[in-house]
Amino acid sequence: MVKLIIDGRAVEVQPDQNLLQASLSVNADIPYFCWHPALGAVGSCRQCAVRVYRDDDDQVGQIVMSCMTKLREGMRVSIAEREVAALRESVVEMVLANHPHDCPVCEVGGECHLQDMAVMTGHSGRRYEFQKRTHLNQNLGPFIKHEMNRCIGCYRCVRFYRDYAGGDDFGVFGSRANIYFGRASEGALESPFAGNLVEICPTGVFVDKPFSKKFRRKWDMRGTASVCGHCAVGCNVTLQEREGELRRVVNRYNDAVNGYFLCDRGRFGADYVQSEHTLRSARLAGSAELAVNEARAALARVLATPDLIGIGSPRASLESNFALRTIVGPENFYLGIHDTAYDMLDVAARLIRSARMTVASVRDVEQADSVLIIGEDPSETAPRLALALRQAGSAGVHARANRNAIPLWQDISVRDNGCETPGALMIMSPAATELDDVAWLTLRVRPDEAIARAAMIAHAIDPQAPPCADMPGIMPMQVEQMAAALLAAERPLIVVGCMTGDADALRAAANIVEALMRRGKQARLSFIAPEVNAVGLALLGGGRMSACFEPLAAGSANIVVLENDLYRRFPHDLLDRAFKQAGSVTVLDHIETQTTAQAGLVLPVASMAESDGIVVNQEGRAQRFYKAIFRQTPSLPAWQLLRDAANIGDWPTLSALVRVMSGTVEGLEHIVEVGLDAAFRIEGIQPASQPHRYSGRTAVNAHHDVQEQAPPSNEYSPFATSMEGYHGAQAGVPVPFFWSPGWNSVQSVNKFQSEIGGSLRHGDEGVKLGGQDQDSSGYWPVTISPAEPAVLLFIPCLPVFGGEELSALSPAIEARMAVPSASMNIHTAALHQITEGATMDYVTQGACMRLVTEIDDHLPDHVVQIVAGYPGQPPLPGPVHGQVRHITARADG
Amino acid sequence: MMTLERPLTKNIKPNTPPMGLHAYQAAGGYEAVRQTLGRVAPADLVEMVIQSGLGGRGGGGFSAGRKWQLMPDPKADPGPRYLVINADEMEPGTFKDRLLLEGDPHQMIEGIILSAYAIQADISYIFVRGEYGTAITRLESAIGAARDAGLLGRNILGSSYDLEIHVHGGAGRYICGEETALLNSLEGRRAVPRAKPPFPQISGLWGRPTVVNNVETICNIPHIVLRGVDWYKSLGLDGESGTKIYGVSGRVKSPGTFELPMGTTLNDLIEHAGGMREGYQLRAVLPGGASTAFLLDDQLDIPLSFAGVAKAGSRLGTGTAIILDDRTCPVGMLHNLQHFFAQESCGWCAPCRDGLPWVERILAKIESGQGEMSDLALLDDIAGTLGPGRTFCALAPGAMASLVSGLTYFRAEFEQHIHTKSCGWT
Amino acid sequence: MHLTPADIAALGEIVGHYPHKRAACIDALKYMQARHGYVSDQSLEAIAVLLDMSPAELDEVATFYNLIFRKPVGEKVIYLCDSVTCWMLGRDKIARKIQDLIGIRQGETSTDGRYTLLPIVCLGHCDHAPAMMIDDRLFGDVEPGQLPGILEPPD
Ligand SMILES: Cc1cc2nc3c(=O)[nH]c(=O)nc-3n(C[C@H](O)[C@H](O)[C@H](O)COP(=O)(O)O)c2cc1C
């Protein structure tokens, strides 16, 4: 710790931060614009001036920018001194010279960092009397609205978009007072992190476009802690609601998971909860809607039958899966995922349970100093994790800065100094990835080739690790180099996911980690699980689907499918047959899917936004989401519907169910510690979920009822649904809205952290499960199943936008979906007489996809990368052999 | 009267093409290189330059040798090292480097070879402003000749020292002269300055150890090497070393450049320029380009040395004086100057970017007779905000130097504009 | 737009001066401008591809520097110094005279497309103020009366 004296007050702060950050951390407010805890300091806005004094005798001191100032033991600092305070006011006055007076119509008004800073400096009157500069705005696509006139030139947007997130289609143009932040030409921002500009911009230049259409002021919305449902990273989000409508999704800071940033799939993908795809009422096949009671009775009848088969879901809560599993009996519960995913998750669950293996949090990923990625493109399957990997890619740059005594927070200086330092990543994947620019080694290889190399790396690190049979084309030198790079690191990280479609990839990855640990390294593993609760589902346990289709074939079983579109996962003919043979098919879901379309009985259930529950992310972190949307005619959460229909008395409340689950399922013991019980109170009152200033509550419905509406009831979460209740941060209580006196913008999150940019003062959320198995060290056997030579190998590519089930149903995301295509290198194309742009039939396992062909010379020979996961596309659960057919012209054409 | 030594300009004849390689060598050129490469230890050369008292001629006056000394040991940070020559010369009123570049390119190259050797650089870039086309072609052809003669490239003169020189032509923007913005520009980026520390010696071009020096600074090196520290020190007056290429522009009889002892008085300099033109009185002087504060006619006896001008409340800057005469509106002049700076702000830091155009507009308003007394207070305020240490680089504080001194010295003229609601000077 | 083999060779030579391709981007922009008068979107894209930059990255640079034109200019560009010494010595009169002669103010291109008039910072020719440059020819001590001769040099 370092001692400082700030305006006479002695404080102790963490070393290795700049003076601005240190001051903010001890509640000494200094206004700032260009600095950001995640982006570091560059000193361009000149807003954070303070006076520092050399020693006790120095009465004059010197004006410095606090963000660019290193700490010195015993440093005397004045924020309040008259001249420096006047300077800060004057600087705000200058940036406001050209800023429009449009706060009343600006979406950011009332939660604007610029407003906060203007107030903080005391600036109030305008002296600039000349014409303001104006700009034309650009259409930046469906996510972001551009209002350039509001720009104050802090450069945060480019620094985030380009330096931090690696985007290259956005920049700053022009010079002097005529600088313009935008794209070279109009068009959608390409980076999947563009949405963060909304929170990065200290004013209203980049505005959430879908939100603008259903706009409410920050103080007019209820905020609820939730978890993003679009991948297994499980980013923490705040859902903001008013009048039963989801208005927007904003980042909810969690130091261990998403920090300050979300991906655009998470931010703009949640509107599926209120789209045309939302399932609102129950029905029986062939008949019209069922009334709620009839539907529940019908479900009760199904659940009363013998021969029940339950199919769970990686996108449903742990509670709902557990409820179904309990009702049908664990032996009749199947996980509802493809066998390859099942096998991988099975290994993953064991690794999470292992006391020896450290599975990396996103924060850990960011801090790794050498990374090997095996067969995965995290920028598709776990975008937020990929953003963390990009930061890890700078490990070498940071090391160089350390050698040259450049503080790591001095952002551009660090980047400039390290601009010739190669990235810290090694990537083995069939296709180019968005992270290639921060990798020193990229190998374009098939999944089997990547796994073989991974096995060899483990063996190279520790000869005790199982060796791998020779495979043609592998250069031992390369393997040695990769092993050496991992060994040279202090915090090496191995990343693997499901794209290889082969659990051996995970086993080989685990072996590398084990080998590194045996060599004394603090090695970590990151497994990218396929869906939001896939790990939770695996920890819960259940049968594999191939085993499920057998009893089905025997006939007459009654299937209950929980929130799962099986048609996205399994060959359609297989499912059609199975459903035909089944006694009955009942589907519970909150969206219409191909599976609901095939069901005999369909019941609507609550989505994550409309319910409470727990999901477990890829790291094994169990996280609670709370009910955020209160509809007029709500659907019940699936667990509750199932409980009532099966007439189970053990779970009067969600907490009771969680307790039962904790006692029944091995490995889920700690699940009771996750989140708050509905009975939780602070000093006898509920925490409020609406801001103090939530206004017009009585007027909202005045057009049809002048009586004040009762706030909706909130059965399973502790939050009061109104503004009445406890306000303020409390240990273990997720923050429904970040707001603090003088800090109305998202930057108020600073006020909730123990150190600026560190953990929330009241602890990061989530409970890490696992780690209980003591006897789990040792190497896994790895078998390589080489791809057939010269046969086409189809490899799925899951686009961030639309390659995932739920976000694809959100209008903004839908607008960003591309035409599905198949890519191969020119050599492979020539071999099959395919030309670029040709539409071909790509055939595998009975499925036929008619796709436009693109040429991508990064791909290895005989590999076809197929854009998969779009609605209506046949499933492509992993790499498969396939064929390509020319479309035969119809003779009558 | 003793004839003054003019080491820097001795080879330069007005309106004549520069000396070619042979003529330059015949005049003693590249002798310093021959005597030094492989014979003198680089560290000794650095020490010599420190001892010589050579101060940076780019405007700061910082000891060239001490700057070099901050380069890390090549063993501590192995890899390329660079010497960058700042030939951006865009400071209004400044035209001294052009003389050296066009007039004696081999002297420039010789200076570079010696300096690069001293800091163990392997590549040198000469960053020449794009408008100096003649300088660029002359430098390029001189570099070609030097390379053909084995004075550049691999194993120069058998010394096992390698050096390449490349000429980089700029594409405009005054800020490129700021040494760290210059580095960004050389890297093919927007020329915005970089934070210091880290200084370029630690993290310069592509993050590598780099020294940036002004043209004139480097042109001194061959002479120091050849004729020694004592001789070099004896050239200067007022306790500073060497000669200085001064310049005078404005309404003097013979505006131009003059190589004179460092520390020559302003009076003497104006004398060299033939004194004021008939019918014009000297009102004030910007002693070293647009970024320096005014000196008044009663300060003409000050020595034009770094210390001398600083003592008088201004800066030597580039040593090229701009004379304000009694028939030019001082408000108009300040408006012109602030227009320049507002245009040339790089746009990186807020007060400069948004403050300078504001200043410019207020001055235009006053000049056109629409000013109010409160505008003067406002100008004082803004000038405070754009002062030294408050903006990111020295551009805005440089801009404020003339404004602040002008607001003091020309108070009466400002008030006259405001009270008479017109400019009396057109 | 496609770069000709000669273009690629010339640019390749410049790229060789630097350890990183993108350092050649300003030279490349100037090169394209010398050939086509200005840097069109197509030129910009062609250079960006050659230097492994995105169009946005290159345009950030192109729009920063005042000697790079992203819009067409006249056949000849007149750069009239507007810095302090030239201003004192009558550059505004020169500007007015040019306007009289060819009808353009600063920033404009004559209707016949022959001239563009641009202000420029100090040309380092202050001892011959007022100064101006037409393309790369420098003129000093310019008197309004000389302008017809300068602008329409006898062939
Ligand atoms: C706005 C600005 C413009 C500058 N322009 C020039 C210039 O054109 N030429 C120059 O040599 N130095 C210029 N300098 C000074 C350089 O930053 C740097 O100090 C100088 O090149 C160092 O060389 P020296 O040590 O040899 O003097 C400028 C500085 C500033 C702040």
Ligand code: SF4
């Ligand atoms: S003072 Fe600021 S905006 Fe002005 S040139 Fe320097 S860095 Fe750029």
Ligand code: FES
């Ligand atoms: S926050 Fe310190 S200069 Fe911008």
